[in-house]
Amino acid sequence: MTEQADTRGPFDWILQDLGAWLAFGGCMIAVFMQMIDVTIVNTALPKITEDLAASRSQQLLVVSGYSLAFACTLLPAARLGERVGRRTMFLTSVVAFTAASVWCGISTGAVELVAARVVQGITGAGMAAQTIAILTASFPRERHSQVFALYGLVGGFAGMLGPIVGGALITIDAWGSGWHSIFLINVPMGVLAFGLAYKFLHLGKPTERQPFDIGGILLSCVSLFALLYAFAEIQQNGWQPIPSLVIVAALAVGAVFLLHQRRSARGGGSPLVRLDLFADRGFAVGSILVALFFGLFTAFVFAISITLQDELHFSPLRTGIAMTPFALGAGAGALASPWLVQRWGARVLALGITGYGVFVAIGSVYLYLTDGQINLPLVVGPIFLAGLGVGLFGVQLQPMMLAALSQRQMDAASGMLPTIEQIGNGVGLAVFSAVFFQAHTINGSIMIFSAIAVTAIAMGALTLRLPSAPQQQPDSVPASAPT
Secondary structure (H helix, E strand, O other): OOOOOOOOOHHHHHHHHHHHHHHHHHHHHHHHHHHHHHHHHHHHHHHHHHHHOOOHHHHHHHHHHHHHHHHHHHHHHHHHHHHHOHHHHHHHHHHHHHHHHHHHHOOOOHHHHHHHHHHHHHHHHHHHHHHHHHHHHHOOHHHHHHHHHHHHHHHHHHHHHHHHHHHHHHHHOHHHOHHHHHHHOHHHHHHHHHHHHHHHOOOOOOOOOOOOOHHHHHHHHHHHHHHHHHHHHHHHHOOOHHHHHHHHHHHHHHHHHHHHHHHHHHOOOOOOOOHHHHHOHHHHHHHHHHHHHHHHHHHHHHHHHHHHHHHOOOOHHHHHHHHHHHHHHHHHHHHHHHHHHHHHOHHHHHHHHHHHHHHHHHHHHHHHHHOOOOOHHHHHHHHHHHHHHHHHHHHHHHHHHHOOOOHHHHHHHHHHHHHHHHHHHHHHHHHHHHHHOOOOOHHHHHHHHHHHHHHHHHHHHHHOOOOOOOOOOOOOOOOOOOO
């Protein structure tokens, strides 16, 4: 590509950068809404259950129905964004997500709330599936690491702040709104996200109109929904022959989906999933870690909320206060992580997630020895250090796994990466709940925290397989510049 003389003045650079960062702010508000709605519900779940008389399976679907609907919609939403334009798809989805949040907030029954959460997940996916492609098109390649680190930071903090914000909103009970307010707070955020994106997000028109992979959409949705249904049944009624067979069938359909994607790619089609991305070691290892991390974290927040409120009878506000040291530790880890990773690479991430696992294991032993009699001042330090480990690990994971991808591969990853995250959220929570948390007892809590600790420590070993200093590949196509 021939370089042209730069005729812009200094203020033109400032204004262009300012517009890109303001558009980025709109995208990050959308990411914040998507992620906080994964965990904010956990703190409010006992109140929702009491108010709406929700069954155990309905409780699980209020939490994981959102994540699974999100996961099933991301890949077709990414393809739709390619066809109609990322900006159009993003703006439309922000409006729809905000409307779905209002529906959640005014729901009067458990079935209605589950349905509203599914719609919220579908519309949230419309926003999320465009984000990575928007960011890569809005910023030059040398800024991608910084932008993706902020993207991961916002999403991670939203997940961690969910229980704290949920506890505060329920305790404040503004205008008698109770648990309804945890959904209605999305209204001002949605308005702000739409305003910023509408004004400052300007991308070129789509250059390709890829056809929809209808077969792939159907196979992926059937596989994921069947898997969640089976684990919801197991969580409600224990291990039975029928849900166990459904799990096997879901995995078989998933295998057929992957074969279908491979055949489509070899035949010159347009598969939903580009399997060639997994030839890059950073993306392949990172995908496993992302799925495990999001499933682990969602299960951890769910277990903390249930343990503190159902078993130890903490109020929602006290639950939020108890989680504050964890959020502060995660913030400290997030700030330190980029500098530490620059010096020591993937070992920093491995140390962070292993440390998190060790401190969760210490918490399990503490619960066992005290039979749930928690002394909050005594546990503040370990809670902070557990959060520190999460911050060290989570913020730099995505930049490291994406660093070696070309621009065209980045576009393909725009739907795949959040799909992997949400599969981890939905399936991870269902697995941990079904296997370790069928009864809301201290022993059940000790089991799930122990399982989380073991998984986190195993992730530490796997993290060492990440390339410490991946080399960027030359772009197969030039990055689109904002217009």
